[in-house]
Amino acid sequence: MSIEQQRRLVTELPGPRSLALMSRKTAAVPDGVGTTMPVFAARAGGGIVVDVDGNHLIDLGSGIAVTSVGASAPRVVEAVTEQVAAFTHTCFMVTPYEGYLRVAETLNRITPGDYEKRTVLFNSGAEAVENAVKIARAHTQRDAVVVFDHAYHGRTNLTMAMTAKSKPYKHGFGPFAPEVYRAAGSYPYRDGNLDGAAAAARAIDWIDKQIGAENLAALVIEPIQGEGGFIEPAPGFLPALAAWCRASGVVFVADEVQTGFARTGDLFACEREGVVPDLIVTAKGIAGGLPLSAVTGRAEIMQAPHVGGLGGTYGGNPLACAAALAAIETIEAEGLAERARKIESLLIERLSRLRDRDDRIGDVRGRGAMIAVELVRPGGTEPDPRLARDVARAAHQQGVIVLTCGTYGNVLRFLPPLTISDKLLNDAFDVLDAAFAATR
Numbered sequence: 451m452s453i454e455q456q457r458r459l460v461t462e463l464p465g466p467r468s469l470a471l472m473s474r475k476t477a478a479v480p481d482g483v484g485t486t487m488p489v490f491a492a493r494a495g496g497g498i499v500v501d502v503d504g505n506h507l508i509d510l511g512s513g514i515a516v517t518s519v520g521a522s523a524p525r526v527v528e529a530v531t532e533q534v535a536a537f538t539h540t541c542f543m544v545t546p547y548e549g550y551l552r553v554a555e556t557l558n559r560i561t562p563g564d565y566e567k568r569t570v571l572f573n574s575g576a577e578a579v580e581n582a583v584k585i586a587r588a589h590t591q592r593d594a595v596v597v598f599d600h601a602y603h604g605r606t607n608l609t610m611a612m613t614a615k616s617k618p619y620k621h622g623f624g625p626f627a628p629e630v631y632r633a634a635g636s637y638p639y640r641d642g643n644l645d646g647a648a649a650a651a652r653a654i655d656w657i658d659k660q661i662g663a664e665n666l667a668a669l670v671i672e673p674i675q676g677e678g679g680f681i682e683p684a685p686g687f688l689p690a691l692a693a694w695c696r697a698s699g700v701v702f703v704a705d706e707v708q709t710g711f712a713r714t715g716d717l718f719a720c721e722r723e724g725v726v727p728d729l730i731v732t733a734k735g736i737a738g739g740l741p742l743s744a745v746t747g748r749a750e751i752m753q754a755p756h757v758g759g760l761g762g763t764y765g766g767n768p769l770a771c772a773a774a775l776a777a778i779e780t781i782e783a784e785g786l787a788e789r790a791r792k793i794e795s796l797l798i799e800r801l802s803r804l805r806d807r808d809d810r811i812g813d814v815r816g817r818g819a820m821i822a823v824e825l826v827r828p829g830g831t832e833p834d835p836r837l838a839r840d841v842a843r844a845a846h847q848q849g850v851i852v853l854t855c856g857t858y859g860n861v862l863r864f865l866p867p868l869t870i871s872d873k874l875l876n877d878a879f880d881v882l883d884a885a886f887a888a889t890r
């Protein structure tokens with residue numbers, strides 16, 4: 451069943467059915483689980499989410515960078531349907547199945563680096579990040595882990611320690627795991643355009659003095675920071691850190707959970723500067739919406755944990771593996787990395803025009819279909835989270851799903867499915883233009 455690719459509101463948002471479901475949510479689900487919009491989904495595909503009242507909303511979020519191939523991509527639907535009829539689960543650690551191997555072989559082939567690799571599968575991004583740290587520690591026999599300001603790596607205990615922002619992710623949930631250290635990164639808009647080499651030298655000097663490379667198992671970094679505000683480091687920053695890690699025996703881990711699978715206009719964001727990580731962590735866009743994550747990396751590092759040291763009941767579930775193979779095939783067959791670059795041109799053009807007439811837009815940045823604007827008080831760089839919230843809310847009411855992010859909560863981020871049409875994007879940005887005008 452195909453979904454008409456057009457924004458159309460048939461009720462106010464939220465409509466009566468969503469309102470009724472929201473009150474059931476309040477009674478059944480803890481408030482700790484928030485929702486961006488009080489609107490319940492019924493169907494989704496292409497660039498549209500249809501709600502339970504029949505409203506057609508434009509999707510600029512992809513369920514947080516997950517449904518890059520669309521929320522009901524034909525190849526994914528077909529592959530999962532076939533697999534669900536064959537078997538749903540045996541546990542790869544009990545009686546393995548080929549789908550897991552095919553995903554591992556595919557990731558070994560398509561991730562950066564032409565060295566021998568291995569891949570292990572998990573369920574969530576956070577779980578994969580934790581396992582990358584376990585693998586790096588087993589390999590190096592060292593404890594310390596370096597992460598960066600504005601980093602987001604998940605909500606489990608170890609990954610809370612690795613995530614920078616207290617509220618809402620960490621507040622009240624400590625104590626946190628030890629031996630996690632946070633370095634200053636590269637944030638061109640807020641660090642006076644410090645060049646990449648200088649920002650890397652600053653971090654490396656700090657690591658040398660306060661941790662010591664010989665104590666450091668891994669440096670974990672998002673090539674473009676996601677939840678922290680779509681912060682793209684200055685050119686040269688990532689290559690300098692990767693080179694230092696190589697020279698120091700430190701495992702360089704790229705957390706590409708949000709940036710992976712064509713989202714940034716390359717299959718992986720590291721590729722833009724030719725950075726080859728030792729381990730790469732993937733999730734979100736990997737399987738067209740089914741829960742799957744992976745750690746892929748150099749065979750000699752991946753082989754460090756003892757037999758039975760890695761795994762989990764559901765890791766590499768057969769439905770998720772079938773979906774991943776179909777999603778990756780879709781990305782390759784439909785040229786979705788190329789499509790992400792086209793989306794980048796359209797969005798940057800629209801947002802630059804908006805910035806020219808609105809001095810509350812401090813920065814327009816990002817790559818591919820991972821684009822953001824950082825909102826500030828006119829005349830300076832003071833963050834304006836309220837404006838981000840007001841604009842997002844106005845867009846929501848007009849049927850455009852848009853997300854905020856950022857350490858200061860003042861970033862509007864745009865993560866459309868790569869299958870969205872230009873027509874829908876232009877309609878959505880007309881709505882955003884009007885939302886900015888209405889908050890003047």
Ligand SMILES: *Cc1c(COP(=O)(O)O)cnc(C)c1O
Pocket residue numbers: 573574575576577579602603604605672676677705706707708733734
């Ligand atoms: C979302 C995200 C995670 C956590 O993934 P979950 O599947 O939510 O556990 C980790 N790292 C980055 C960069 C992310 O964007």
